[in-house]
Amino acid sequence: MANRSRPEAVLFDFGGVFLDSPFAAVRAFGEQAGIPDDGVMELVFGRYDADTDHPWHRLERGDIDLATTRQEILDLSQAAGYRIDLFDAFATLVRAGIRDEMVAVAREVRDAGLKSAIVTNNVREFGESWRAMLPVDELFDAIVDSHEIGLRKPDPRIFELALERLGGVAPSRAVFLDDFEGNVAAAERLGMHGILVDHDDWIRAVERLRALLSGASETPL
Ligand SMILES: [Mg+2]
Incomplete structure (x- = not known):
């Protein structure tokens, strides 16, 4: 039962999730x-x-x-x-710092054997600086960066591409975290489990993700 309700993959936004909004x-x-x-x-x-x-x-x-x-x-x-x-x-x-507890939960995702990705609307000129803020190779199987593919959230194709790059994970088995409501809504329309990351209470998103990882969430996947 616990296994059935656990996700197979977690997709993270970057700005507003790992970094301030x-x-x-x-x-x-x-x-x-x-x-x-x-x-x-x-x-x-x-x-x-x-x-x-x-x-x-x-x-x-x-x-x-x-x-x-x-x-x-x-x-x-x-x-x-x-x-x-x-x-x-x-x-x-x-000048903002990285949210260490969000990095910690991304590591827990990996340790639990789940796949993970970054799905970011981003900018070519920022590429090296934001990637240097996180051990990206260690934490993520894939990085889907809007400027590299010509697609930006909330275009559903960017989520489909991310799931494909993770080996074809079904949307219903994937969790997506983002600080922008429209992006979360788009992922949910595809059948993914969305978690909105609130600027002032982002730790709540970490707790919700932890609940899903442990299979204790009230909303089975
Ligand atoms: Mg964001």
């Missing part, structure tokens, strides 16, 4: 700069749960580089009466 960093920047919350999020990230031609979405799909994105978002923000330099907006994130 990029969304929180930008929100804090907006607050400091006197830009309304909705405005700053829309200007930097576009409508994040859609997949559009917003420069940030094109960056995450690997269509344009970081310098171009930085300039386009600066232009967009100036047209709206603000001045948003991405490098300022992400400044607090650059």
